[in-house]
Amino acid sequence: MRALAVEDDTRIAADIVGALTGAGFRVEVTGDGEDAWFLGDTEDYDLVVLDLGLPGLDGLAVLKRWRANGRAMPVLVLTARGTWQERVEGIEAGADDYLPKPFRMEELVARARALVRRAGGHAGALQEAGDLSLDTNRMGVAVRGTPVHVTALEYRLLAYLMQHLDRPVPPSELLEHLYGDDDAREANALEAVIARLRRKLGQGVIGTRRGFGYFLETA
Amino acid sequence: MRALAVEDDTRIAADIVGALTGAGFRVEVTGDGEDAWFLGDTEDYDLVVLDLGLPGLDGLAVLKRWRANGRAMPVLVLTARGTWQERVEGIEAGADDYLPKPFRMEELVARARALVRRAGGHAGALQEAGDLSLDTNRMGVAVRGTPVHVTALEYRLLAYLMQHLDRPVPPSELLEHLYGDDDAREANALEAVIARLRRKLGQGVIGTRRGFGYFLETA
């Protein structure tokens, strides 16, 4: 689960990164509007946390340009003063949710989770695909009802596949989402994780389409 | 137990947060009337502490609008001058209790507890999970019926875990809850607290899911 935090206040930015990381996100940060726009337009994020009060390009302008370019990732907007006007402006610009400062980190995390869930087209905390079910609250995994113990990394992989049921996810994309672009792992690391997961989950859960990527069996 | 504190004086707000947090509440703060109205109208709180002297939208107006929208959470009203008129106005606007400034924090906490109990938010003052039971009134802890002495910090940790029985709580979130966002402790401080608690409570009470966080064993 990959997130972009756009926030120029270093302390708040650090807090957001901490909270989201704790919630299982891999977080990148920028405090500059132009930079944020470029990242949001070229990279694939599962969530963007966007502060409106930015130097350079304004947060609302960034959001509008993303939407104009057809970028549809869920965006959670932060604003210094939670006035009604700002809220309306944000929603009109294409924000998915809105959080007035000051706020508690727990609330940020809760809303972030809700947004990602909503974006994945899943209403509740339970996501299912074929024999597999993910409880995004408990971070629990079950196959045909029987719970299976998975590690944090394995869980993040499953959650990502669950979000993209409509297509096979190429290894490059999975690698990028699980680790950073920066620290490169051997491609084999991913295969090892997949193998371990298959051993735990049994056959018929994680499928491979040669040349395209991995997917969750939905039948 | 989730509380909203509406108070524009930063120092008093900080005191209220401290007192309520110590009493096991998870507290959010705002100093703005519009913001308070929005939060109270969209979020679910077990308690609201409302200062009448607010910039922007007046406290009484906020309260009236909540009640008009059918929001029934218990509201404890604070006012600068404890005049007879204000008291009546507050009660008529739908306040559940009333506290004139200046007041002792202990009194605030006592009334807050009484309100929450009366509202039946959490049926009793007793919360249980597996072998563990918390008495939120007297801040007492017991394992399989036998009382155990825990410190204030330890109690807050247990209370927080008790509030989030449905999921493992990541260390980052616990750190943020126990200490402020501002003063950073070594991550190890938390582990020390956990270790001390485990020694007091015995095995099978606090569990760990490596990479996810801590939780109370419910089985």
Add this chain to the structure above:
DNA sequence: TCACCGCTGTCAGCTTGCTGTCAGGACGGC
């Protein structure tokens, strides 16, 4: 003012289990 005491953060060393790497094999496409 001083000694005492309980609470709590820091430190160092340790255990545990996660995870990347490697080597070799299986499989599918051409």
Add this chain to the structure above:
DNA sequence: GCCGTCCTGACAGCAAGCTGACAGCGGTGA
């Protein structure tokens, strides 16, 4: 059959988490 992609078991490095010891701190009582 050949080549590239993918799979898998073994293994070792490493980081998350655990624990006991210790010291600083604030509160309390003499």
